[in-house]
Amino acid sequence: MAISGALAVAKQEGLSGIHRGAERALGRFRVGIWPVVQTAVAATLAWSAATLVLGHERPFVAAIAAVISVGAVAGQTLRRAAEWIFGVTVGLAVADLIMLAIGTGPIQTGVIVGLAMFAALLIRSGVMFVTEAGVSAVLVAGLDPTTYGVSPDRLLEALVGGGAALAVSAAFPSNPSLRARQATRPVLEDLATALRDSAAALIGGDLELAQEALSEARRIDGQVALLREQLDGGYQIARYSPPRRRHLGHLAHYAAAADQLDLAVRDTRVLARAAVTLVREKGASPGQLPEAILGLALAVEALAGRLERPDHSLDDARQFALVAAGEATSVLERNNDLETSALVAQIRSTALDLLQAAGMESSEALEALRKASSPASG
Numbered sequence: 001m002a003i004s005g006a007l008a009v010a011k012q013e014g015l016s017g018i019h020r021g022a023e024r025a026l027g028r029f030r031v032g033i034w035p036v037v038q039t040a041v042a043a044t045l046a047w048s049a050a051t052l053v054l055g056h057e058r059p060f061v062a063a064i065a066a067v068i069s070v071g072a073v074a075g076q077t078l079r080r081a082a083e084w085i086f087g088v089t090v091g092l093a094v095a096d097l098i099m100l101a102i103g104t105g106p107i108q109t110g111v112i113v114g115l116a117m118f119a120a121l122l123i124r125s126g127v128m129f130v131t132e133a134g135v136s137a138v139l140v141a142g143l144d145p146t147t148y149g150v151s152p153d154r155l156l157e158a159l160v161g162g163g164a165a166l167a168v169s170a171a172f173p174s175n176p177s178l179r180a181r182q183a184t185r186p187v188l189e190d191l192a193t194a195l196r197d198s199a200a201a202l203i204g205g206d207l208e209l210a211q212e213a214l215s216e217a218r219r220i221d222g223q224v225a226l227l228r229e230q231l232d233g234g235y236q237i238a239r240y241s242p243p244r245r246r247h248l249g250h251l252a253h254y255a256a257a258a259d260q261l262d263l264a265v266r267d268t269r270v271l272a273r274a275a276v277t278l279v280r281e282k283g284a285s286p287g288q289l290p291e292a293i294l295g296l297a298l299a300v301e302a303l304a305g306r307l308e309r310p311d312h313s314l315d316d317a318r319q320f321a322l323v324a325a326g327e328a329t330s331v332l333e334r335n336n337d338l339e340t341s342a343l344v345a346q347i348r349s350t351a352l353d354l355l356q357a358a359g360m361e362s363s364e365a366l367e368a369l370r371k372a373s374s375p376a377s378g
Contacts, residue, residue, distance in 0.1 A: 035070070038168050042066040046164035050157050061092070061154045065161025068135060070169060085162030087120060091136025092154045094119045113137045176234030176247045180254040181307065183230035187223045187261055188304040190216060194268055195297040198275040202293070205284030207276070214272040220265045224258075231255050257307060260357035264300075264350055271346035278339045288327045289340070292347050295324030299354045306358070317358040322372040325351040329373035348373070 046066035050059030065088050094116040102108050113134050120133035136158065194216040201210035231254060238247045271293070278285060299320035306314050328347035331340060348369065355365035 038172060039067055039070045041172070042070040042161075042165045042168040045168060046157075046161040049164060050160045053160065054153065054156055056153065056157065059157050059160070062157035062161040062164070065136075065158040066164045066168075067161075069162045069165035085159070085165070087130065087133045088136045088158045088162060089155050090120050091116045091133035092158050094133070095137035096154065109138070176237045176244055177250045177254075179230045179234045179237075180227070180251055183223075183227040184254060184258070184261075184307055185304065187220060187227055187265070188300055188307070190220045190223060191261070191265060191268060192297045192300040192304075194220065194272055195293050195300065198272050199290040199293040199297070201279055202275055202285045202290040205279055207279050210272070210276040210279045214269070214276055217265070217269040217272040220268075224262050224265055227258055227261075231258060254307065256359075257303070257357045260353050264353035264357060267346055267350040267353055268296075271343065271350055274339070274343040274346050278343055281339050288331050289343060289347075292324040292328035292331075295320050295327065296347065296350055296354065299324065299351070299358075303354060303358055314358045318355055318360065318368070321351040321354040321358070322368055325369050326372040 043063040043066045046062040047059055050056050050062035056062075065085075068088060069085055095112045098112045098115055099108070102111065116137035117130050117134045120130045194213050197209055197213035197216060200206070201213060231251060234247065234251050235255075238244045238251060275293075278289075299317045302317035302320055303314075306317060325348045328344045328351075332344055352365055352369055355368060356362060360368065
């Protein structure tokens with residue numbers, strides 16, 4: 001069943017779906033390759049430093065601490081990075097003491113992890129801090145005390161590993177603009193897809209497609225949350241790493257667009273819901289309404305081109321959004337029932353969000369929208 005289902009999906013989506021999936025996979029690879037390199041370098045540095053400074057022959061705890069920490073500290077403030085590393089050391093220290101008292105084994109492992117996390121809670125309530133204390137306790141609980149021994153050496157190795165992670169992240173930071181660009185792309189792609197599917201559903205009176213478009217619009221929220229997370233991390237990298245300070249201006253550009261894209265995603269979700277209602281109540285609605293929604297999709301795609309290439313003009317994105325709002329508003333002259341009015345209102349709201357994402361001030365966008373929707377403009 002799984003193979004036949006996969007074949008059916010592949011056949012339905014065609015080569016375009018396969019190409020889109022390959023592009024996203026390649027994008028994930030581009031974003032992820034640098035953290036992988038950072039982690040490998042940090043583990044090597046931690047092992048070497050622990051060997052030279054502490055004199056340990058097999059300092060694998062230092063390497064493990066570096067691997068855990070390098071992903072945590074990337075793009076974080078110094079306070080949060082220190083919180084992660086301190087969580088590792090607290091877990092190791094507490095677990096060492098508990099294991100000395102009760103030994104090792106399946107039950108002891110659970111007790112050691114639980115008590116280490118409780119001890120971390122008493123010190124600080126941060127989720128990351130408590131989680132890292134538990135992870136570190138698992139490392140200690142899995143060791144054979146007869147071969148490694150209960151010793152403060154593990155705590156020192158954890159500090160060396162965390163220090164190596166901080167050093168590598170500061171000296172060789174990831175590209176914050178690339179992080180923002182790669183996180184923005186799926187938001188815009190999925191937003192345009194949801195709009196196009198809503199338009200196609202209206203043209204054909206396809207209720208199933210309209211509901212799928214609504215589901216697509218709802219799923220974009222996760223992409224927006226990831227975009228904000230990547231922007232926050234990018235800002236931290238640019239602020240605390242001198243080689244990346246030049247990216248602050250570019251990140252500000254993405255951050256301003258992200259706020260409006262968040263609103264556009266919400267309005268598109270309501271738009272898709274209004275399209276479902278219209279198809280359910282009235283069936284197919286070919287004409288200016290689906291054309292207006294397709295215009296919004298074109299505006300999103302033009303905005304994507306601007307974000308990918310800062311020298312690209314924003315005129316196309318603005319023009320598509322204004323034409324879409326004007327076409328939708330003109331429909332009310334002939335048909336102003338509740339379902340149509342609700343859809344027109346959401347087309348206009350989405351157009352307003354896209355105008356502001358394209359760099360227009362709120363008052364300027366409202367005025368342009370009013371002029372585009374006036375009878376004289378038609």
